Amino acid sequence: MARISDVAARAGVSTATVSRALNGKSTVDRELVARVQKAADELGYQPNGPARNLRRQEAAVVALIISDVENPFFTAIARGVEDVAHEVGYSVVLCNSDESAEKENRYIDIAIQERVAGVILSPTATTSSVGKLADRGTPFVAVDRPLPSQESDLVLVDTRVAARQATAHLVAQGYERIGCITGPSGVRTADDRLAGYRDALKSAKRRSTTKLVRRTEYKATGAHRAAVELLGQPEPPDALLIANSAMAVGVLRALQEHGIRPGHDVGLVAFDDAPWAELVDPPLSVVAQPAYEIGTVAARLLLARISDNTRPPTTTTLGARLIERGSSRR
Amino acid sequence: MARISDVAARAGVSTATVSRALNGKSTVDRELVARVQKAADELGYQPNGPARNLRRQEAAVVALIISDVENPFFTAIARGVEDVAHEVGYSVVLCNSDESAEKENRYIDIAIQERVAGVILSPTATTSSVGKLADRGTPFVAVDRPLPSQESDLVLVDTRVAARQATAHLVAQGYERIGCITGPSGVRTADDRLAGYRDALKSAKRRSTTKLVRRTEYKATGAHRAAVELLGQPEPPDALLIANSAMAVGVLRALQEHGIRPGHDVGLVAFDDAPWAELVDPPLSVVAQPAYEIGTVAARLLLARISDNTRPPTTTTLGARLIERGSSRR
DNA sequence: AGCGGGCGGGTAATGGATTACCCAGCGACC
DNA sequence: GGTCGCTGGGTAATCCATTACCCGCCCGCT
Incomplete structure (x- = not known):
């Protein structure tokens, strides 16, 4: 593979000049720049990245x-x-x-x-x-x-505030037993979304219970399992805040399997405005993150x-x- | 940042030995390996990638x-x-x-x-x-x-065969005027999917017409536009083969806007088994690629x-x- | 005319790890 | 005991582009 010295030889200049010409550094005579450029093109010269990075x-x-x-x-x-x-x-x-x-x-x-x-x-x-x-x-x-x-x-x-707003929205829509499916404990976004959910319940003077909260991986399968558990309880939630769109897929699948209608039977808001959110029936309410x-x-x-x-x-x-x-x- | 010579000095050996010890090359005395390892850890030594790559x-x-x-x-x-x-x-x-x-x-x-x-x-x-x-x-x-x-x-x-099967499936389901929305001309997968679609129509002795085919970017917006055009024609398609999942989003959106029911009014098969494909109503038939x-x-x-x-x-x-x-x- | 300054460009040092080459030392065998 | 051979490990060359440093030349000023 062509080296800088090959280009220099072909253009009849030193390697220093080639380097300067190709990098537009310092002042190099126009004509020399052209000659160097031509030689480089003819040889298909590509500077050696590691050598350059080592030096730089x-x-x-x-x-x-x-x-x-x-x-x-x-x-x-x-x-x-x-x-x-x-x-x-x-x-x-x-x-x-x-x-x-x-x-x-x-x-x-x-x-x-x-x-x-x-x-x-x-x-x-x-x-x-x-x-x-x-x-x-x-x-x-x-x-x-x-x-x-x-x-x-x-x-x-500001995911805590967003979770709070989303939950408040569910409250305002008249849902009574609002649950939350969020990510693993220790993952800050998951914790914050849960905190925002609790903030909203508190403001609305609802007591929040861990029976309506599940934490799992930020993936569809975890959320699916969580949704099945929550909905299988004696007093299942009538709404859910879901912490990301992959989880929403899992939850929607679970609802589908159990013949539960989103919106009517169980209100849903999920984080992330996935491209398909408007396509499911009914369209999915979301918290769109920038x-x-x-x-x-x-x-x-x-x-x-x-x-x-x-x-x-x-x-x-x-x-x-x-x-x-x-x-x-x- | 620590260099290999720093490690060598601290371990009381040469740089060559450090290199050999750390890369597990050749035979180096166990005790020296340990000493080198210890010195490297203490210094938080990370080999310089560019230097290594340059040499290697x-x-x-x-x-x-x-x-x-x-x-x-x-x-x-x-x-x-x-x-x-x-x-x-x-x-x-x-x-x-x-x-x-x-x-x-x-x-x-x-x-x-x-x-x-x-x-x-x-x-x-x-x-x-x-x-x-x-x-x-x-x-x-x-x-x-x-x-x-x-x-x-x-x-x-084998996307041509897959397109052909998908189209044949639509034929078998009794759809009469099957259209195709595929990617830009010159993109091989797009061309192949179109070719497979035509193969199937030919086998079924249907004549294919360019009026039912649209080519656009492999994106939702392009497909949306294409779908609106196709469905606005005097003799609109009653089924569509769609070349990827982003496009499927565009098409489904268009159908939704026009109050056209997928499956019943217009049969659909799209490439790529997106996670949400089962969630739309009715669930979307797809060609799953590995x-x-x-x-x-x-x-x-x-x-x-x-x-x-x-x-x-x-x-x-x-x-x-x-x-x-x-x-x-x- | 002489000198200073500026500009263009060459020579060679530099970055840091790998490895070819070589040497010392030790064991084994004759 | 001497020599061969092997092993472990050191010295220094190498990879290649960038750039510090330096030199020669030309222009302009006094």
Whole structure:
């Protein structure tokens, strides 16, 4: 594979000039630039990335570590990050931690080894591994969930308030026994959504009971099981707040199997405005989170931190929007 | 940040020994390995990736370039690739080409520059950029769509046959005027699905007319528009074959807006078994593609090619499965 | 004319891990 | 006891682009 010295030889200049010409640094004679460019094209020269990064001590790459590639919420974040990063010539490498602390840790190690310019991540429960980034001085931004023990830039959604509003909406619609299916304990969004749910019940002077609450993985199967359990009780819920769209799939499937009509028999509001939410019958009421915007904001914060890592950590909280549809109307 | 020489000094050995000890190469005295390990841990040493890759002339990384991160079909492929790659210590970097030849080209350049061990991609229409990989001798595997002008390993779905079966199924159900909404011309899967649709009509001795066919982007909005057009015609279709799940969303939305009942008024079969397919009313008949398996097979082929790039190119064609649900039953 | 300054461009140091090559030391065998 | 061979481990070359440093040339000013 062609090296810079090959290009230099072909253009009849030194390697330094080739490097300067190709990177637009310093002033190089127009004619020489053209000659270098021509030689590079003819040889199909592509600079050796590792050599460049080794010398520069940094790669124009940001790592994005998300907890689930198959969750549209996170892929929308990814798209936001990508769009912003590309504008300024950075590449994004997408890593899937699968809610596993071990995989997250592994990807963080790789990010450090590869000397990426920065990291954006949706942290899983354990946080110890993130400390490594801080120790190394690698800029990073947390999205969706805060880091318990680290100071950092944060981009969050005001999910507790959103959960509260959604629950209040169910109350207002006249549902009596409102339940909640949320994510695993310790996952901040799951905890917050549960807290918001409880806030709303409290404001409405309803007593909340753990009998109407289930916590499971943020996946369809867990939610399916939870819904079956809840609905099989002597005093089943007549409405449910569901913490993400994959879970909503599980719940809807359970209702379908038991011949229970959403909206009429059991009111539903789920987090995340999936593309299919309007297609089910009745249309699903949702809490729409600004996922793409989370991505763009996080990317901009990261870029700012890459150029100045001394800036004080900031927290950006974005609002979510309740979209009332048929599934929460009797 | 700690370097290998720091570790060497702390352990009282040479850098060569540190390298050998940490990489488990050659034989190093047990006691020295322990000392090195201890020193490395204490310093929090992480090898410098660029330096390592520069020397090794290759990174344990494969690039996966897919055309749409937000399409569950592709994220399922990604998961398959990741699972296999991780088993053997490779990392996967996921790049989103967005069906744009330019972005694809850009990512291919980056993959070459970074000297990744191999590339898996779902090629967009233009193929010229892929030639660069071949020229450089970078192993690559194409998934979902073949490369017109390149010899390479290929992992495909027999999408033409699947489209044909799906269409034949609609015929058998008694639908008379079967239409098709597929992806852009030149995108092989889109062409194949259309061809399979035509095959089936031909076998059934129906004449096919372009009036019942629409081609658009593989997205919901395009399909929505197409559906509105088709259904607004004097002689509208009474069934539709839809080329992916995002498009199905657009079509279902259009039907909803016009008060047309899927199944009864218009039979539907769509490609890709989305998680929500069973939740719409009536449940959506689909052609389920083995996306995860495409990913695992492609990853294994790539790994094989990385260890021996002289092996002859192979083509693996996986079958798809028609799942008949309510939307294709009158 | 002489000197200073600025600009273009070359030489060589640099980044950090891997590994080819070589050497010391020890055991075994004659 | 001497020599061969093997093993463990050190020294230094290597990967390749970037860039600090330096030099020569030309222009302009005094």
